[in-house]
Amino acid sequence: MKPHQVSLRHLVALCKKESYQIVRDPSSILIAFVLPVVLLFIFGYGINLDTNKVRLGLVMEDQGAEAVRFADVLKGSPFLEVESGTSRSAMLEMLQTGRVRGMLVIGSDFSGKVKNHRESAALQLLTDGAEPNTANFLSSYLEGCLQVWQEQRTLDQGLPVNALSTMEPRYWFNPTTVSRNFLVPGSISVIMTVIGALLTSLVVAREWERGTMEALLSTSVTKTELLLSKILPYYVLGMVAMTLCVLVTTLLLDVPLHGSFWILFIVSSLFLGSGLGLGLFVSTVTRNQFVAAQTALIVAFLPATMLSGFVFEIASMPLPIQGISYLIPARYFVSALQTLFQAGDVWHVILVNSAFLLVSALFWLGLTALKTARRLDE
Amino acid sequence: MMHALITLIKKELQALFSTPESRRMLIMPVIMQLLVFPFAATLEVKNSTLAIYNQDGGAASIEIIQRLAAAKAFPNLVMINSEANLQENIDDQKALLAIRIPQDFSRQIATGQAAHIEAVIDGRRSNSAQIAYGYALQIVQQYVIEQATPAQLQTAPAQIVVQHLYNPNLEYRWFVLPSLVAIITTIGCLMVTALSLAREKEEGTFEQLLVSPLTPGYIMLGKAVPGILVALLQGSIIAAAAVFVYRVPFTGSVWLLYLTMLCYGLSLSGFGLLISSVCANQQQAFLGVFGFMSPAVILSGYMAPIENMPPLLQAIASVNPLTHAIVAIKGLFLKGFTFSQTWPHLWPLLLIASVTLTLAYFIFIRRSGQ
16 A cells, blocks of 8 residues: 555544543543643642732831831731731741741831931831742832822821822733733643643654554554554544633633634644644654653643743743744744633734644644654664 | 662663663753753743833923833834724734823923823733833833922832842842752653653563562662662752852752752652552653642742642642752752751651652552562
């Protein structure tokens, strides 16, 4: 038979074999159905990049009225969990061991200085720089508290409040700015990478390792049939998992889907195609499960988490790394997912990303087809 | 017995380092991740595009635009001239943030009235966009304060003096690299311990091991030690790169770092052996490792602070060995942790190791006894 010929009977038989292998292996069920739900929930509830409740240690060396007023503002802030203490050194020890993320010292002369109004009273804030993001949040929260305190003072003293010009934020697409709304759709790309690339990277390598590939190659099965029998069952598995992800995301995690389901289906198919292609390529080339699995981790999973822009902004990375990110299919999928979920069918974004995904899918599948042509003698 | 054990460990190490491919697989991922992670994994906002819709055109608006243009955070400014254009820039993710300066802005500033600039934030990237908004806000506020009349500007009765301890300039890299010591070794150590036993099962050599003079406990030890050695080796490479290449300060003691890595390696090999004891082949073992590792990394406090998680996830995070390893290693790098400060994170690691190893031992005995 010619290598590109496809007999339906062969194909059905091979697909059946592959499907049984998937269904009867608890580990593929774990990866395709359990892990996605677990990861979605963790991303939905565990990862919160926006509103932090930061533990702040407060050292009050002054018990005057102004100091107490300021302490009340801090305790009233929804962003702070205030832990009071009187000793600087004890609080510093807590800061070092990470029990508080910052400490504010209200010095003994605070109320006096504020009352006399001769010089500006200094409040000392020490933050835990080992958590840079939290440290940043903390200093801006305290600036906010200082403003509230000042306004309260002005009101109490019956002074007029003079408003200054300012800039006001308006949020598009995600008005409540829940980080869940962009993290969860983004994490779907990681899950699909796991199913597409990681799972399939093991498949062909396993056949080579166990010698069943030799057995297959010595039958009348053609190259195309062999490839299709590896692609189709995993494609179906991936799309079932994708549907599960969309259901969990929209129904259980309440993340809105503004775009249309069919476009989501097409974009996911393209991404899955490129993932499957990459996974099969890796396992065809390495022919060893340990090496295939490691390679898939490095070329598919890690880039999908680090360079896809789903947590870390691509524009903030140095240029060479931005360049690499253009080669990562997950980058296009994340952009399409976030747009579909939160903005809707923005055609410009969808088409550009789909085009890149299509090219990547064709590239990897084509390369795998080329490599599969090699026979046992290699 | 000791001799047999050493032979087994030697055999394992030979299996790991014999082929150039598997050798590469132990070192290459470490180097690649060291090259990419510290630059990629950052929540700082740089090089982002800011779109400006200036409906005013007066002196004040031009002054503000010039100041925004000079800011390092926004090397790319896009001037837009219509509402549709603004919509397009945000929709297509061309700009992270768009600013609209209203028509009579300059006049209001000149007459001492309060004027309002509007910032449009792309909620799809709300975290980065909010950080970018923060940068822009600082610039605008600075300008407004300079232009304010004395009546508007009451002298501030108090001010906050901020000092960031352990990392004075809040370098994100100082946070990433110590965490990477723990994260990268996780992959290597788990893969080695979990996959080696599974491979023996798959290739049928497991039976041969069972009939050797080694008892199950020694077989497990022989599988755990190479994993721990790999963890120590990879951890040393990353720690050295952190200190000598990325110039992250190391303020603790080196032996405490190795003690931490050893405890962490023990707890990892416990999980690795537990996974491989319930798995029949390498594919299951690999997927099991993966099923353990990805939640472990996400819940380790590396991506988001643990104190922001709901109680259930906090409880899971507290039995996650990666959480403790990251806190301890970061403390040793940045905070000069002493033994008594490191110990609260070492005993949980040892406890996790003893639980997982015991569990793996019993499953191992039950399965191999058949």
